Amino acid sequence: MSASGPTNTSNLEDVWFIDYGTSTHMTSHEEWFCVLRTLDQPGCVETGDDTTHPIWHVDHVPFENEGNQTYIKYVLHVPNITENLISIDQIVEQGMQVRLNHRRCFIEKEG
Numbered sequence: 464m465s466a467s468g469p470t471n472t473s474n475l476e477d478v479w480f481i482d483y484g485t486s487t488h489m490t491s492h493e494e495w496f497c498v499l500r501t502l503d504q505p506g507c508v509e510t511g512d513d514t515t516h517p518i519w520h521v522d523h524v525p526f527e528n529e530g531n532q533t534y535i536k537y538v539l540h541v542p543n544i545t546e547n548l549i550s551i552d553q554i555v556e557q558g559m560q561v562r563l564n565h566r567r568c569f570i571e572k573e574g
Contacts, residue, residue, distance in 0.1 A: 475546070479535075481561070481568050482548040484511065488524075489539040490547040495524045499540060508541055516543040 476492075489508060493499065499520035506518045520540035526533055535549065536557055551561055554570055562569040 477547075479547045479549050481551060483551050485548045485550045487539055487550050487553055488535055488537065488548060489518075489541045489544060490524065491540070491542050491544050492524075492547065493520075493540055493542070496520065496522050496538070496540060497525060498522050508539065508544075510544060516541050 479490075487508075500522050501520055502518060507515045508518060509515050518539045518541055521537060522540075523534040523536050524538045526535050537553065549570075554561055558572065560571050562571065
């Protein structure tokens, strides 16, 4: 899969941002999840502006790239956040690589 910056910045709510600072993937878009699993123990995330937001669910989100569907695994559903975040650490832990150039970010399965 690859992600690139938006060409139309008027609809940033559908854009995934690659984030070095977050420890997990998260989005506010409940409708993007195939299934919503409730957490065994409720939790919260703290965002860069030092605010705390409750986590409602966790599961995988389908992601289509060039006609192929894959999944972003273990995404938190955090209704109050304003950006969709992909964690570099979590991508690497899931056995993928991240490559950046001046125009795009590529997330690839190793091998």
